[in-house]
Amino acid sequence: MLSNIRVLEVAYFYPGPFCTQILAEHGAEVIKIEPPTGDPMRYDRTLFSAFNRNKKSIVLNLKDEGDLKKFYELVKKSDVIVEGFRPGVAKRLGIDYDTVRKYNKGIIYCSISGFGQDSELLDIPVHDINVLSFSGICRISGIKDNVPRDPNVQISDFSSAVFAVISILMALIKRMKTGEGEYIDVSMMDSAAASIPLHSASYMNGSSDRMDFKSNPGYEIYKTRDGHISLGIMDEPHFWRNLCRVLEIEEYADISYAERLERYDEIRSRISEIIMKFKTSEISDILRRNNIPFGVVNHFTDAVELLKKRGILAKTENGIFVGFPAKYKYYTPKRDGKVPDLGGDEV
Template sequence: MAGALNNIRILDLSRVLAGPYCTMVLGDLGAEVIKVEAPGGSDETRKWGPPFQEGVSAYYLCANRNKKSITANLKSEEGIKIIKELVKNSDVIINNFKTGTMEKFGLDYETLSEINPSIVYASITGFGENGPYKDIPGYDFIIQAMSGLMSITGDEESGPQKLGVAIVDVLTGLYTTIGIQAALLERTVSGKGQKIDISLYDTAVSSLVNIGSNYLMSGKIPQALGNSHANIVPYQTFKTLDGEMVIAVGNDHQYRALCNVLGKPELGNDERFLTNPDRVKHRDIIVPLLQEVFLTETSNYWQEKCHENNIPCGAIQNIEQVTQDPQLQARNMFIEHEHPVAGTIKMINSPLKLSRTPVNVRQHPPEPGEHNDEIINPLNLSKE
């Protein structure tokens, strides 16, 4: 079946994670994505490892399937000409160069929109294209630090912590995907393209959601709570007889059900803990009382009891356990695909399940310039 974005062509001048993740999502949805690198390959993630499989980086594989690859030297007139020719028949062009770089290449939005007025032009930068930080390079780790995310992650003992994945890059990629699709939808009415200016810093701050809202309302600087929740109690990890598990009680009914499961119905009727605001206020009292009971049985025991009573809970699984989880296997979240260099590669599948235009992996993450002949030759340019 054709993908939902089957008739969309995307020229991808991005590298590393935010941009490539965005274009992989669009490629998964059926768009034709043309990845552009310097001759020999210039996406840094090709060399980020180990692990490597026959010299191919696992990091590169995670964000580059369903793309074709060409190489073009953007520091040469010939390389720029290739891009401008491709823009004529493309719907989207995306880059994540530093602010001002595309202008130096002569590939700014104003120039390319004259060539193709319907082009959607997405620019990802660390801090955006205006403001005092616009010329500063921005990377996920730096943005996690500056945005406040690290200040609320970890606890007093650990100090500020980054998330275990480059979450700002991933979120920026997803926001860029949303912006591109919105611009393409609007284009069906106006017939015109437009520019999307998106930054990692803006995205990270927007991801503060309730924590940011808490501060804006109260003026109180939020503190790192480790695995606890700022607005809900009990919503955290608890130690058990043989490990740890997560309890996520979202309302007062679930809280009283949990007290019954723990054999402590009196805690469900205690005036100090009747409502969630009460429990948040008396967090330092109720949490130790619950923790004492959780230590008497194993994680599996408590999970079974909680599931029987519709109390949200979950095990803390490592990645190996995740790949063996029967729910994820039923959802086909781990797939294999053939690669011309690496052989059979394993990948995490798309979470998008579309009924009529399903996501599918059509193309392995490409080698540098793998599709030069297919894409550049029809432009009637000399091989040189």
């Protein structure tokens, strides 16, 4: 799909490398430009392999005048640059958009940073937990012992990577039509906020309680005799009535969604008392046969078999990873692939 596209990656850790790996899985030639010490993620070969398959690696010291000239020569023959420095660093190195555009007016240049290039917070060095703190997501994730929670899912890292991919593809389409390059400013905080539209829309429009799923007894995790299951019923009377029927709590079957929220503790207690009598396999079978939204609370190792059957796993010399998740009828993404050695390629 992207076999004629060359991408230069000057980014470390998660967002930039994950973005370019998606492009590589779709056929782009991705050249990872690393300092002599390498991407700091190389200390963990497994994690490094999760974001750097199907890439080439070259070593350039961008503070060295000779290596900087080599970088400019690569720019002349490339289509996309993805950089992940704090705002201002690329300019100090001489690899910012205004500079590289002199060598290639059609270049598509994507910067991924914590808060964007024009934020009042742009000087702060951050990782995902810091962005989620500023964005309010740590509070949305719940409070334990009066301390907001880190959700332990890197929402801003990977959402910013995905939004960067979308933006780059849009810019490539635009360039096909106009011949013009583009500068793309992706903020991890903006991306995280855009990834929780239910919560953000509610909070910004004065209805923050609307998205408090934790007060809905139909949208909860319940303990079974040997594990846990989740229910996933929103304001859906047909699913709710099915649940009440099979659990034999039909006195709740016709109450409104609002009343379910108001009587949360009472109803949750009743449901919990009943579900705890069943093994996970037993209650799962009942819920499935009666068309009720549910999930088994697996360990990730349990979920691997489902992913394997879908055919989306990537195999490398360093282990097994989850590859690009969409399946096409007429194209197969390059999920498997070599992980580059530091400076192991010539371009």
